[in-house]
Amino acid sequence: MTACSRCGQESRVKTRGEHFCEDCYIGFLNIKFRKNLDIFRVNFMASSVPKLLVPVSFGLGSLVLVDMLGELLLRQRTNHGGRIGFTVQCVYVGDDIMEWPFGDDLPLIHIPKEKIFSEAFKIDGQPLTDSQLRGLSRSSIQDLEFQLRGRLISDIAKNYEAVVMGYSMTRLSELVISETVKGRGAGIPDLVAPGGRDRIYPLREILDDELQKYAQLRNLQKYVRPDRPVPMVTKMQSIDELVHRYFVDVQKEFPAVVSTVAKTASKLAQDTEECSVCGDGQGVCYACNVMLKARDSEKVIERMPTDDILAKYLLD
């Protein structure tokens, strides 16, 4: 038997070189989680309880986040005679909704995906038409959905104290790479900044593998949405899918890469480009321009040996 390095009970999980029993592991992650929500302790002086908006995707991060929030509320009630430091409203923007395993403390509202195209996004006051949408590549549609969902959440968030999101360190690092390759480098500081724009990422110091183990111990896995199928052919994949697979591969060879990327990105200063699509500004930023104009490429262009380049590009 391997012993938990904290209490001596039987170890169930090993992470960051340390053995944990079930209780100590959940406690270890909860400390990282709770320190980000310290400002929402029970406040006996306050006249009202702050409302938090929690966007969920039914991915691993959002389910673990909501579970931890529920546990925190329970703990507050137990320790403070039924009082709580915050209330939670979860929101899902998308079509195929899943089973919601949480109680009355953690209510969920559902916004169909069409709303983000019809209401959240307009060009010159006009929503994007079906034919405009059809002209976009798979990659651009995913990107556009991500941007518009973010804007819709920001709009809803105006009625809340803060937005709390389930981004893990792994997910944040992956976002840094995918936003970079989409030409969205300017938006990265805003995306990863701790607490930037009243956004809180309580799982920002926790790795996906660690969330996975938490979900196992808490029996959450069956509620996690399975990964959507990815096309086999590279050029049919989206940039997000490609970067995800790449990032999984790089971690096998260089496990430290996740924390390195997260740390590096956190050192970047705000330098946001003005944009009416992904932000509240004027005009269209570089990346949104690429996103809205880019079409599925018919041609595969690679970094190839000279002979292949000549064979491919020379016309006879």
Added chain:
Amino acid sequence: MATVPLVRVCERCLNEPPALRRPKTGEKICKSCFYDVFETEVHETIVSTNLFHRGEKVAIGASGGKDSTVLAHVLKTLNERYDYGVEFVLLSVDEGITGYRDDSLETVERNKDQYEMNLEIVSYRDLYNWTMDEIVATIGKKNNCTYCGVFRRQALDRGCVKLGISHLVTGHNADDMAETILMNLLRGDTSRLDRCTEIVTAGTDSPVKRSKPLKYCYEKEIVLYAHFKQLDYFSTECTYSPEAFRGTARAIIKNLEAIRPSAIIDVIHSGEQFVLQKKTKNRMPKARTCTQCGYLSSNETCKACVLLGGLNASRAKIVLDTEPAPDQPSAAAISRSLERLSF
């Protein structure tokens, strides 16, 4: 309705038959339109950044490879066409890599005559008393680029100083830039993150300003340009192992391009938006001189001397531990030291 016969003509001049599909845009264009658009893009980069001034003497870091050969050719062409009034000199580094550098240096020697430019060659052997082959024999086939990168950088600096030149242009292309941006993120190279996309870099640890006139040129277009112009270049890649993450960055960019041909430029655009926070910037090292070689350095000992210290220690160890066989590189290096002494 009459059908219009499909005539294949260049999409730019609508006159000549097209000779290639342009990797950057997919346009089918003729040879002379390709030359024109390729050269004009480099010219616009040069003009919009005030890269050169009249009377300036500029060194071209020439490896004999396609990038620096195309760079030399295009700069000569533009210098004459637009009368920049710049004097270009070829500057090469002999790393001492058998079968790679000795052959490519022959190419540079021919380029010297082809482009009517003076040529200066600086060698690792003369500067550091080590060839790259000897270094690899000592450290193994790992981190070779780290050594080579540090030594080459300083060798080029020293070559420039020797020639009284304070501006070095290098053949880095858009693909290199995009790879470097991703690599700097992946390995946490904060100090280079916001500088690596600048067209001109003037570091605290170098007396020479460096610039990359081909930073927006796709590598594939450089290959096509060299092919059509029948430029004389050396096409073998260095055989030693590349830096960590270089290979993976290259692989992802290749895949990204399949999805979105503008991916290379998109990554560069992101890199150009990266600005470091003030507190990070202030912690950047100040310039001083290396206590060992007196060269500009951001630390007490410059990177080259740190690496050389390690190398020389292991060489001393080999001499003490074993009787070196006559064909061993360490023996060769030692006998060179003796030759110098006897002189």
